[in-house]
Amino acid sequence: MGIFSFFSKEKKETLDKGLSKTKENVFTKITRAIAGKSKVDDAVLDNLEEVLITSDVGVETTLKIIDRIEKRVERDKYVTTSELTNILREEIANLLTENNTEDGEGFDLPADKRPYVIMVVGVNGVGKTTTIGKLAYQFKKAGKKVYLGAADTFRAAAVEQLVIWSERVGVPIVKQKMGSDPASVAFDSLSSAKANDADVVIIDTAGRLHNKINLMNELTKIKNVMKKVVPDAPHEVLLVLDGSTGQNAFEQAKQFTAATEVNALAVTKLDGTAKGGVVIGISDQFRIPVKYIGLGEGMEDLQVFRKREFVNSLFGE
Secondary structure (H helix, E strand, O other): OHHHOOOOHHHHHHHHHHOHHHHHHHHHHHHHHOOOOOEOOHHHHHHHHHHHHHOOOOHHHHHHHHHHHHHHHHHHOOOEHHHHHHHHHHHHHHHHHHOOOOOOOOOOOOOOOOOEEEEEEOOOOOOHHHHHHHHHHHHHHOOOOEEEEEOOOOOHHHHHHHHHHHHHHOOOEEOOOOOOOHHHHHHHHHHHHHHOOOOEEEEEOOOOOOOHHHHHHHHHHHHHHHHHHOOOOOOEEEEEEEHHHOHHHHHHHHHHHHHOOOOEEEEEOOOOOOOOOHHHHHHHHHOOOEEEEEOOOOHHHEEEOOHHHHHHHHHOO
16 A cells, blocks of 8 residues: 555545646636647647646746646657646656655644644634544544644634534533633633643634734734743644635735745635635645645545645646
């Protein structure tokens, strides 16, 4: 089984199903782009460029991919259109590797960081709380002791939703009354997690973007308070993006990476959208590894991102 032992048949089916609309969209466009052509020429590359841009890969990333394919065509002199998808897969996987996107081996945590602290950021409505709940489920399933912290104290619905997830998964949650200081909730969450020898603590934060300065100050304050309990916390600042919003997800990534040091991405709602190409573009443009992808409503539908499986599923094997 080797390297692929963590990628079961069930996970592959979930991935294929979740990306089916994007795959259908991309494949149909590529088929049209190369119709009647036997070799890759300028016209094919121009058409392919349009396919990638309209699949939400983004202009800059698309130009980078096309440039790489052009170099391959130049080097190999003759590349058939049937070879094109293979080259496309290889170059996109290489691009993701260069952006530090490493294939995760399941829901593992560094053994030397306990509790491992994940601060989750993202605008309201992207699936942030659901992602936290699913992460908690996966970590608990992997045998980890999990704590949740409800530091989005500005929205009653956010706290209530997180409480429901904590009950559903069967993990403790730390919360305070509405309007409490989010940094205070984070402090209490880490203190409880540490006192109870937890493996991981996941902190939800408010998802407001209307005032970037306030957001930046609040996230910085939360991080500083965390360090009083766990000196190197947070170990992970996970930005959750809604894949179905396509180019709008780029704008959110820009805002949040400016407001705080994001070092991991989760892209949700990839099922039911044809905009899955956004995963490639965001990873490339922000040089932040994609760590998780959301492929459906079920508990098991949050997957650790594996670039080759993702690319194979998107462009066919």
